[in-house]
Amino acid sequence: MPMEGTHPPEMPRRPPIYESLGPTSDQSLVSLVEFSSAAELLAIGYEDGLVEIFELVDKDWVCLYVFHRADATPQGAEAVQESPVCLVRWHPILAHEMIVGFGDGSAHIVSFLDQSGDNWGKATSLKVIDFSPSCISSTINWKHATLNKTASKLIGLVGRDVFVYKKPFNLDDVYDLTVFRALPKRAVQHDPLNVWYLDHGRTLLVLHPLAISWVSTRRKTLTYSLPFPDTRTLSSAAISPSKEFLVAINIRGDAELFSVIHKQLLQVLREDVGPFRPLVSAIFYGRSSLALAYADRPDLQIIPDLNICGYQQAREIQLLRHNKCPYPPGSSLKLYVGDSTMICGQGHIILAKPDRKPGSNLSIVIPSNAQFHVVEPPSPPGDEVRRYSEVVLETLTELVETPTELVETPTVLVETPTVLVETRTAASPRMYWKIPGFSVGFARW
DSSP states (O other): OOOTTOOOOOOOBOOOOOEEEOOOOSSOOEEEEEEOTTSSEEEEEETTSEEEEEEEETTEEEEEEEEEGGGGOTTOGGGOOOOOEEEEEEOSSOTTEEEEEETTSOEEEEEOOOOOGGGTTSOSSOOOOBOOOTTOOSOOEEEEEEEOTTSOEEEEEETTEEEEEESTTOOSSOOEEEEEEOSOTTGGGSOOOEEEEEGGGTEEEEEETTEEEEEETTTTEEEEEEEOOGGGOEEEEEEOTTSOEEEEEETTSOEEEEETTTTEEEEEEOOOOOTTSOEEEEEEETTTEEEEEETTSOOEEEESOHHHHOSSSOOEEEEEOOTTOSSOSSSOOOSSBTTBEEEEETTEEEEEEOOSSTTSOEEEEOOTTOOEEEEOOOOOTTOSSOOOOEEEESSOTTTSOOBHHHHHOTHHHHHOGGGEEEEOOSSOOEEEEEETTEEEEEEEO
């Protein structure tokens, strides 16, 4: 602990961590990036229908297999028109199986196994089957199709209709397909944003820009719909791993917290950052931890635990900022949209920045162990009820350059009264910790 009247020594900073995958396809742009459930395999989809599969081997990403949908066509590549990859769904149990969907409505099962020695990176068992229904004239939107936990059902959407494939990874030519109309008219004015399974597959949660719909897969009917006005049109959303909370981002840049169980709005999470920096993305990591991303800046608003903070009580929110953030600004972070992706693998936040130029490397920033500790400083004088919490980020060095001693000795911030500055307003009292290199702010909603 530094003596009074002296300045603490400059803390060493950890360099940002980059991982490079590539070079990517020389002919097409990246359309999506999808990690497997264990974050050990990575699939990169391209606009021309190519899929590259990488495997993490001794901390290096090695290209394991390259798949093109022309491989599933007996006539070859000449008979197949280019269509972007819009869906990759890994099998939740079998690591080397996936479903790949394309923009023209077709979808394929891809099964591959890795090898060692001379055959490394080649598929030893490749079975690709086209199970797109020929009896359906409309194109299935596979962009947000979903699998249940046992991979026994696959859901696709077309307008107001819901398509349920049973046993989609079956290698036979016979597929059990069920079609039923359950979505409201107002919801289908726009393409769906997300689809999730609830209650072990008994309920389907469908998110559209103008409505959130609960559909019973047993009764094949709409059980509840939560509409939105045009001024609150939704642009993206994320659901907690426990399927209890849903955070939706609207066009105003607000993050709205919903209870999936009670089917109601709990509260609006806002951060006054001005009209030019709205919230654009939300992602859950861990069980109930939430990260919110802003447009044109890599700042993240962190909520360590929605259950502990409580949605009806004042919460402490940490806003991470740094002038020398390694992630390049100028491109919004969105979920599988545009030229940037914000994805979650193995409970960690993973930011990916696909390059616009074909044939270049894909840079990925991975916080390998993003854990949070909560330290409660003493209450301000004269107010024993009000309590503030400080969230210390251990290893998110890719987003901010975290000083090493900040993690190892977080009590220094509590024991040193000279670094604490408190500013109060009638609407929102705030506390700031003066830390060299960046600032951390706590806001009471």
